[in-house]
Amino acid sequence: MGGFALSIEQLGVAVEGRQILRGINLQMKLGETHVLFGPNGSGKTTLLMAIMGFPRYQITEGKIIFKGTDITRLSLDERARLGIGMSFQRPPVVRGVKTRDMVAACLKEQDGEEQRINELAERVNMADFLDRDINYGFSGGEIKRSELMQLLAQKPELTLIDEPESGVDLVNISLIGELLNSLLEKDCPLVDRTCMGLVITHTGHILDYVNARTGYVMCDGVIGCEGDPHEILATIREKGYEECIQCFLRRTPSG
Amino acid sequence: MVEKKSGSHKDRARAASAKKAALGEDIDLSAYVSSTDEQPYQSDPSTLPAKTREQMLGAGVILDDPSQRSGTFIQMDNAPLHSSVRQEGIEVMAVGDALDKYDWLSDYWWQAVAVDTDKYTASVELSQHSGYFIRSLPGHKTDYPVQACLYLSKARLAQNVHNIIIAEEDSELHIITGCTTASDEEAGLHLGVSEFYIKRGARVTFTMIHNWNAETAVRPRTAVIVEEDGLFLSNYVLMKPVRSLQMYPSVTCAGENAAVRFNSILVAAAGSSLDAGSRVILNAREARTEIVSRAITTGGDITARGYIEGNAPDVKGHLECRGLILGGKGTIYAIPELKGTLAGIDLSHEAAVGKIAEEEVEYLMARGLTRDEATATIVRGFLRVDIEGLPPFLAAELQRAVEASERDIM
Numbered sequence: 001m002g003g004f005a006l007s008i009e010q011l012g013v014a015v016e017g018r019q020i021l022r023g024i025n026l027q028m029k030l031g032e033t034h035v036l037f038g039p040n041g042s043g044k045t046t047l048l049m050a051i052m053g054f055p056r057y058q059i060t061e062g063k064i065i066f067k068g069t070d071i072t073r074l075s076l077d078e079r080a081r082l083g084i085g086m087s088f089q090r091p092p093v094v095r096g097v098k099t100r101d102m103v104a105a106c107l108k109e110q111d112g113e114e115q116r117i118n119e120l121a122e123r124v125n126m127a128d129f130l131d132r133d134i135n136y137g138f139s140g141g142e143i144k145r146s147e148l149m150q151l152l153a154q155k156p157e158l159t160l161i162d163e164p165e166s167g168v169d170l171v172n173i174s175l176i177g178e179l180l181n182s183l184l185e186k187d188c189p190l191v192d193r194t195c196m197g198l199v200i201t202h203t204g205h206i207l208d209y210v211n212a213r214t215g216y217v218m219c220d221g222v223i224g225c226e227g228d229p230h231e232i233l234a235t236i237r238e239k240g241y242e243e244c245i246q247c248f249l250r251r252t253p254s255g
Numbered sequence: 256m257v258e259k260k261s262g263s264h265k266d267r268a269r270a271a272s273a274k275k276a277a278l279g280e281d282i283d284l285s286a287y288v289s290s291t292d293e294q295p296y297q298s299d300p301s302t303l304p305a306k307t308r309e310q311m312l313g314a315g316v317i318l319d320d321p322s323q324r325s326g327t328f329i330q331m332d333n334a335p336l337h338s339s340v341r342q343e344g345i346e347v348m349a350v351g352d353a354l355d356k357y358d359w360l361s362d363y364w365w366q367a368v369a370v371d372t373d374k375y376t377a378s379v380e381l382s383q384h385s386g387y388f389i390r391s392l393p394g395h396k397t398d399y400p401v402q403a404c405l406y407l408s409k410a411r412l413a414q415n416v417h418n419i420i421i422a423e424e425d426s427e428l429h430i431i432t433g434c435t436t437a438s439d440e441e442a443g444l445h446l447g448v449s450e451f452y453i454k455r456g457a458r459v460t461f462t463m464i465h466n467w468n469a470e471t472a473v474r475p476r477t478a479v480i481v482e483e484d485g486l487f488l489s490n491y492v493l494m495k496p497v498r499s500l501q502m503y504p505s506v507t508c509a510g511e512n513a514a515v516r517f518n519s520i521l522v523a524a525a526g527s528s529l530d531a532g533s534r535v536i537l538n539a540r541e542a543r544t545e546i547v548s549r550a551i552t553t554g555g556d557i558t559a560r561g562y563i564e565g566n567a568p569d570v571k572g573h574l575e576c577r578g579l580i581l582g583g584k585g586t587i588y589a590i591p592e593l594k595g596t597l598a599g600i601d602l603s604h605e606a607a608v609g610k611i612a613e614e615e616v617e618y619l620m621a622r623g624l625t626r627d628e629a630t631a632t633i634v635r636g637f638l639r640v641d642i643e644g645l646p647p648f649l650a651a652e653l654q655r656a657v658e659a660s661e662r663d664i665m
């Protein structure tokens with residue numbers, strides 16, 4: 001098991017008393033990005049929320065080891081401070097709290113904070129949004145860029161990203177891809193990378209931008225298949241999730 | 256003439272001296288003393304005791320460096336202590352001196368506020384009182400605000416104040432009023448009448464910070480008349496404990512295109528009872544108003560009122576009242592009211608009362624803030640009302656005053 005910076009072992013997760021995930025195993029080395037596929041309602045978002053540590057997602061069994069620390073019982077903010085970050089699909093509007101304040105919170109106290117915030121905003125093309133209430137009246141694409149701006153400020157070692165390409169137009173997809181790319185250090189050699197990513201995708205567009213090493217197919221709360229993400233995507237495109245599920249059922253006689 | 260008028264004011268006041276107010280707990284006036292000694296005039300208020308100056312500073316009144324102020328008035332208990340002006344085109348003096356100086360002032364005296372409104376207005380007329388007279392002359396604009404401090408120093412005192420503010424045509428006037436007490440625990444009563452007259456094309460910003468103590472009862476009585484193209488912008492901040500506050504300042508837009516904006520920040524700690532609102536009557540074509548209030552209870556009770564009445568074509572008004580309940584106790588009762596009396600008016604309101612949404616706290620925690628830090632950030636955001644029309648340094652000063660009190664809330 002040596003060398004894994006993230007190790008999820010036999011994880012079970014329940015939401016409001018309902019068991020959603022069972023027996024999840026997932027290992028990731030420093031610098032790797034893994035991709036989660038799976039039909040709607042299969043539990044992908046639930047897994048990300050449970051890794052991040054949202055209280056509504058109760059871990060019923062198993063454990064999560066991050067950088068050698070068992071974080072299974074740590075709170076959301078403790079995990080964030082240890083280096084786990086997440087982009088929200090539908091983040092809440094917080095009236096009176098400016099986008100600038102959120103980026104500042106992510107940067108923590110650093111010298112030249114003001115300038116750093118402005119640079120980041122330029123980079124995600126959101127300079128005009130810094131003094132607006134966070135997420136207030138933001139479009140789908142603007143939310144994505146704002147979330148990535150916060151993550152670029154936070155620089156998590158493990159970034160959890162839920163459908164980065166959904167609802168994004170063709171111009172923005174390349175910007176978002178490029179930002180993900182720099183967040184996950186695609187352009188530096190694997191050995192030098194320190195960031196990990198776990199990305200949910202339906203379309204696979206994002207595979208053009210990130211260097212994904214492993215893919216998983218989630219079915220009904222369990223990981224049914226693990227392999228090369230491009231191959232998995234090709235199978236899903238060709239045969240649909242039904243084939244993945246059938247294949248999975250063939251391999252698990254008790255299923 | 257003046258005598259005769261004031262004679263009739265006294266008669267009407269006497270007739271109303273037992274008249275209960277329409278709203279708020281009835282205060283027993285006999286529990287307070289109302290007369291005090293004259294105060295020796297202080298030509299240099301920076302020589303006041305350090306503790307006094309510090310308390311005044313907490314209410315936005317700067318005595319050590321008057322360069323950021325265009326004038327200063329200080330009333331201690333029921334007597335004027337100091338008044339001075341640093342800029343041409345502005346008059347600042349004790350209201351008694353102004354009445355002696357200007358015969359015409361009787362035309363403004365008790366004209367916006369009725370002397371027989373209730374026993375509190377009556378008491379101001381019948382008891383020893385002071386107050387300020389602030390006037391901007393036609394076409395003059397103040398860069399810096401005039402500051403006024405109403406200071407309660409004596410235990411169990413009823414402080415009586417009658418202010419007259421006149422902004423002559425096309426003038427611009429900024430006022431900061433800070434009200435505070437010497438003692439942290441002695442009981443006191445503040446009765447403050449303020450009459451504002453905003454002439455054609457004049458702009459007035461009025462920022463009031465109340466820093467009372469948990470034993471003080473406060474009954475301001477304010478009315479404002481805004482003429483054509485005039486602007487009245489009020490910012491009210493109450494973040495320190497107070498026993499009982501009831502106020503419902505009323506603005507009448509008498510001229511076309513008059514505009515009014517109220518921003519209020521109310522915080523009620525356990526033991527505080529606040530009943531505060533803003534009322535705007537739109538009586539002329541294209542008059543408009545926006546009323547914004549933020550109420551937080553950490554255990555006290557708040558009634559947050561708002562009333563807009565549209566009586567002329569093409570008037571526009573919006574009322575926004577948001578309340579936050581921090582901790583388990585306390586109540587917020589939001590009462591937004593709209594009244595329209597003809598077609599072609601546009602009045603609306605929104606009100607929301609609740610606790611901080613857990614989803615918002617978690618969003619900030621996912622960025623690494625602790626629960627307490629996340630809560631504090633959200634509360635700070637809640638209290639941030641972006642104020643248009645206030646000079647930037649005044650807005651910054653107001654923001655600082657709010658931030659200074661935030662720590663007490665958390």
Ligand SMILES: Nc1ncnc2c1ncn2[C@@H]1O[C@H](COP(=O)(O)OP(=O)(O)OP(=O)(O)O)[C@@H](O)[C@H]1O
Pocket residue numbers: 015016018020038039040041042043044045046047
């Ligand atoms: N708060 C909740 N209460 C009850 N059930 C929930 C809750 N959140 C998720 N679920 C259920 O858990 C299952 C997995 O949901 P999840 O959001 O993880 O799916 P997903 O794989 O992300 O789907 P999609 O592709 O549609 O985003 C679904 O059946 C969903 O209805």
Ligand SMILES: [Mg+2]
Pocket residue numbers: 044045046162
């Ligand atoms: Mg999902």
